Structures are given as structure tokens and as C-alpha cells.
Amino acid sequence: MPQLIATTATLLLLLGALLVVHFARREASEIRRSSEDEVQHLRDEARDLLSEAQRREERVSTRENEIAADQRTAQKYARALDERAAVIVRDERRLASDRAARERAHLAALAEVAHLDVDTARKELRERLISEARDDTRADVRRIVRGARKDAESQSRAILVEAMQRQAAATSSETSALWIDLPNEEMKGRIIGREGRNIRAFESLTGVNVIVEEGVNAVQLSSFDVERREIAEVTLRLLVEDGRIHPQRVEQVYSKVVDELPQRHLDAGLDALESAGVRGVSEDMVRTLGRLRLRSSYGQNVLSHLVECGQLAADIARSVGADEEVARRAAFLHDIGKAFTHERAGTHASLGAQYAAEHGESEVVVNAIAAHHDEVPQESVEAVIVQVADALSAGRAGARRDDADGYIERLENLEELVAEHAGVTRVLAMSAGRDVRVMVEPHEVDDEGVAELARTIAEHISKDLSFPGEIKVTVIRELRADAVAG
Structure with missing residues (x-):
């Protein structure tokens, strides 16, 4: 029995060894086939690369032949030009000699005739x-x-x-009211709330009037303050989307929207930078630019106007051979001072130039910003391009709008207000109401009173009129004496 067990074990060991050898051979065969396939693939790739190299070599050879032929042709033309130049030089010398001989003969004849x-x-x-x-x-x-x-x-x-x-871009216009669509008629009731407490809470927080009309599945937000209207719009849209509207919820959403306002400014500024193709602007300037998304000039959105000006200036600079990047940057930043006109004294051009200089902009860019309304001389061709781009963006059809009746009424109100002052004989509102020329009676206003009257009129305008930017008041006193000799 032990011998049988030993024999069986030996047979099992032999069988195992045979199986190992069999699997090893099969694995070796598979590896060999895989290696052969890979080698064949590498050979195919090498063959393709060799063919491509041969084709490129043929193209290079053909191109070299063409270049050699062009060089021979150029040498032929050069020799012909040299020969032609030699003929021209020879003819010029002959003509000069003939001209000198004729001049000498003419002088001799003139001397003989005129003695x-x-x-x-x-x-x-x-x-x-x-x-x-x-x-x-x-x-x-x-x-x-x-x-x-x-x-x-x-x-x-x-x-x-x-x-x-x-740069035929669409024009973005700002109005004093906007409509917000509602998903259903029931939402109006939620906005109003029980006894109107929701709508009162919303209006008191945002400072914006909410107008609800019958038969219209929307509500209207009305305010002359663009920033308040934008905050109210975002707040109301979030409330409508959420569906929960009550005074506490209104306060929560309003606080969140106000806290996110700087981030919205930053996002708008970054989007504008990307659209205009301008780089390397500090984060503070980006936020300031983002604030201009809420500013408009005669219905034209200021930030959109800056993007369009940057693109226009780059195209013009490329066409005339000026510095494209400088022109693009200066045009994009030229109205950045409008973000400060309600906070600081000065024109938006001077404020923008000062702000740009404080943030490390180059002298060319600073001058272009300051000079785009001819307040200072333009010191570079890029400054001229900025002024041209600004005029193109503002002056093209449909870019800006201004109601003619309202425009005339504003100028008339300004002139009437100034004419109320004693001694004023004539008032002329110029430059769209930004410059007021006041003529006074010299017998009623003396030289010392001219400056005082100018300050008084300026204070009166600031107190009683609402206007963007600045109004320059110039008082003119002219004394004339007439006499008749009989």
C-alpha cells in the first residue's frame, strides 16, 4: 500500500510538471505571437514614417528647385535693371552736357542782344x-x-x-422700470401678502416701488436708482423662484443679495475684461469697472460701451499701425471715472486719469483717458484713436437715445433757473447742458461780483437740479461805451 501511494504521488507530480510545462509553452507562444504582432506594427509604422519622410524630402527638393529658379529669375532682372540704370546714367550725363551747352549759347545770345x-x-x-x-x-x-x-x-x-x-454690437439701454414675469397668478397674492405686509416690507427694504396690475401675469419694479432696482430685481426673482414669501424671508434674501453685490460687480468686470481682450488689471479696478454695469449714458450701458470702445480702438490701431494693446486698454478704461462722479468733484475724464495713474497704468493710457474729451492735449496717436472709438461707439445709429422734448425741457429749466438771478441779461446752455454761459449787466454786477455770482449760480444749480457729472458756469461781464458825433 505505501508503494502504491508513492507511485500515485510520483504520477501526480509528473502530471503537475507536465501541466506547468504545457501552460508555460502556451504562454511563451502567446508572448511570441504578441511580440511578433508588435514588431510587425512597429515595422508598419516605420514604413509609414519612411514614406512620409520621402514625401517631405520630395516636397523640400521641389521647393528648393522653385527657389533656385526664382533666384535665377531675380538675378536676371537685377542684371537687366543694372543695365537699364547704366543707360539712364549715361543719358542723364548727355542731357546735362547738352543743357549746359544750350545755356551757354543762350547766355551769349542774351548778352549780344541786350548788350x-x-x-x-x-x-x-x-x-x-x-x-x-x-x-x-x-x-x-x-x-x-x-x-x-x-x-x-x-x-x-x-x-x-x-x-x-x-463691432456692430447690440446696444444695452437702461430704463427706470422693468417687468418681472411670474409663473402664475397666485404668485401676485404671495408678493402682496396678507393686508399687503409682504409688498410693504419689500418696498421699505429695497426703496423700489412694486406695481401690480390686473390682467398682467407680471409685476413692475420702478426706481430711478439703478443699483437699488438691480438689487430689488435679484431679490424678487429669488423669492419667486423659492415660493416662500413673507417679511422675514424678504429680509433674509435681501441681505444675501446685498452681500453678494461686490461679487456681482467683480464677475461683471471680469466678463467685460474677457470680452474686450484686456489683461493685467488689478482686482480693485475690476470691481470699479463692474460697478459701471449699473451706469448708463443717454440709455447706453457704460460697461458695454467700454467693451465696444476697446474692440473698436484695437481694430483702428491695427489698421493704422499704432500700438494695438495700448489703444485697446486705454479705450476700455477711458470712462472708468464715471464710477466716481457722484462721489468726488471733477469730470469723469480727470477722475478716471487720476484713478488709472494711482493703479500703475502707463503715461500713454493715463493721457488718453484724460484727453478723450479734449480737457488736456493728446500726446499720442493712441489717445486720438481712443477719442475716435468713443465717438464711434456713442454716435452710431441706435447706440444712444435721448427724448428730444425732455432734452429741451432740461435745457430750458436750467436757463430759467440761472436767469432768476439779479443782473443776468442772457443765459446760454451749451454742450448738452454741461456748460452755461451767463451774460450780466455791467452796471449791476461789478468785477468783484462776477466771481461771487458764478459761485451762487453753481450752488443754486446743485441744490435745485438733478444732473449727471458737472455743469461749468461762466459769467461774462462786458462793458461798452457808445458815443455819437454829430
Whole structure:
């Protein structure tokens, strides 16, 4: 029995060894096949690379042949030009010699006829030739200047039209009221609340009037303060989306929206930077730019206007060979001072230039911002491009709107207010109401009273009129004396 067990064990060991050998051989066969496949794949790739290299070598050889042919042709033309230049030089020398001989003969004949010596005749001839040449030169200069001016105007129009076509953007207009759609009629009741407590809480927090009309599945928010209206809009949309509307919930959502306002400014500024293609602006400037999304000028959104100006200036600078990035940056920042016109004294151009200088902008950019309304001289071509881009963006059809009746009424109110002061004989509101010229009676207002009257009028305007930016008051006193001799 032990012998049988030993034999069985031996057989099992042999069987195991055979199985191991069998699996090892099969694995080796699979590895060999895989290696052969990989080698074949590498051979195919090498063959493809060799074919591609041969094709490229053929293209390079063909291109070298073409270049050699072009060089031979160029050398041929160069030799022909050298020969032509030699002929021209020879002809010029011959013509100069002939001209000198004719001049000598003419001088001799002139001296014989006029009984003058050769020096005197030469002097008179020189003076006559100089006079004729001067007249011909003046005529040529005038003709060249007229042609150059005509070509420059044509090219300028082409450049501006091309820039405007590339940047034909939609115009964003701001109004004093906006509508918010509601999902159903029941939402109106939730907004109003029991005995109107929800709507009262909302209006007292936001400072915005909520108008609910019958038959319209929407409510209207009305306010002349754009920032308040924007906060109220976001607050109401969140409340409508959530569905829970009560005074406590209104306070919670309103506080959240107010806290997120700086982040919305930052996001708007970053989006504008990306759209305009401007980089390297500090975070403080980005937030300031974001605040301009809530500012408008004659219905044109200021931030959208800056983005459009940056793109226009870049296109114009590229066309005329100016510094494209400087023009883009200066145009994008040129109205940044409008974020401070309600906080600091000064025009938006001067405030913007000061703010840009404080944040490390270059002198070219600072000058372009300060000079875009001609308050200071323009010191670079990029500053001129910024002014052109600003005029294009503001002046194109549909960019800005202003009610004619309201515009006239504002100017009339301004003139009437100034005319109320004693001694004023005539008032002229100029530059869209930003400049007021006041003529006074010299017998009623003396020289010392002119400055005092200007300050009084400026204080009166600031107190009784609402206006953006600044109004410059200029008082003019002119004394004339007339007499008649009989």
C-alpha cells in the first residue's frame, strides 16, 4: 500500500510538471505571437514614417528647385535693371552736357542782344528760372496736398467703417422700470401678502416701488436708482423662484443679495475684461469697472460701451499701425471715472486719469483717458484713436437715445433757473447742458461780483437740479461805451 501511494504521488507530480510545462509553452507562444504582432506594427509604422519622410524630402527638393529658379529669375532682372540704370546714367550725363551747352549759347545770345556781359545775363537768367521753378513747385505742392488729403479722408472712412462693421454690437439701454414675469397668478397674492405686509416690507427694504396690475401675469419694479432696482430685481426673482414669501424671508434674501453685490460687480468686470481682450488689471479696478454695469449714458450701458470702445480702438490701431494693446486698454478704461462722479468733484475724464495713474497704468493710457474729451492735449496717436472709438461707439445709429422734448425741457429749466438771478441779461446752455454761459449787466454786477455770482449760480444749480457729472458756469461781464458825433 505505501508503494502504491508513492507511485500515485510520483504520477501526480509528473502530471503537475507536465501541466506547468504545457501552460508555460502556451504562454511563451502567446508572448511570441504578441511580440511578433508588435514588431510587425512597429515595422508598419516605420514604413509609414519612411514614406512620409520621402514625401517631405520630395516636397523640400521641389521647393528648393522653385527657389533656385526664382533666384535665377531675380538675378536676371537685377542684371537687366543694372543695365537699364547704366543707360539712364549715361543719358542723364548727355542731357546735362547738352543743357549746359544750350545755356551757354543762350547766355551769349542774351548778352549780344541786350548788350550785357555774361555774368549779368547769367544772373538775370538764374533769377527768372528760380521764379518759374518756385511757381511750378507751389502748384505741384498744392496738387499733392489736395491729393494726399483726399486719399487720407478716403482711407480714414474705410478704416472707421471697417471697424464699425466688425463691432456692430447690440446696444444695452437702461430704463427706470422693468417687468418681472411670474409663473402664475397666485404668485401676485404671495408678493402682496396678507393686508399687503409682504409688498410693504419689500418696498421699505429695497426703496423700489412694486406695481401690480390686473390682467398682467407680471409685476413692475420702478426706481430711478439703478443699483437699488438691480438689487430689488435679484431679490424678487429669488423669492419667486423659492415660493416662500413673507417679511422675514424678504429680509433674509435681501441681505444675501446685498452681500453678494461686490461679487456681482467683480464677475461683471471680469466678463467685460474677457470680452474686450484686456489683461493685467488689478482686482480693485475690476470691481470699479463692474460697478459701471449699473451706469448708463443717454440709455447706453457704460460697461458695454467700454467693451465696444476697446474692440473698436484695437481694430483702428491695427489698421493704422499704432500700438494695438495700448489703444485697446486705454479705450476700455477711458470712462472708468464715471464710477466716481457722484462721489468726488471733477469730470469723469480727470477722475478716471487720476484713478488709472494711482493703479500703475502707463503715461500713454493715463493721457488718453484724460484727453478723450479734449480737457488736456493728446500726446499720442493712441489717445486720438481712443477719442475716435468713443465717438464711434456713442454716435452710431441706435447706440444712444435721448427724448428730444425732455432734452429741451432740461435745457430750458436750467436757463430759467440761472436767469432768476439779479443782473443776468442772457443765459446760454451749451454742450448738452454741461456748460452755461451767463451774460450780466455791467452796471449791476461789478468785477468783484462776477466771481461771487458764478459761485451762487453753481450752488443754486446743485441744490435745485438733478444732473449727471458737472455743469461749468461762466459769467461774462462786458462793458461798452457808445458815443455819437454829430
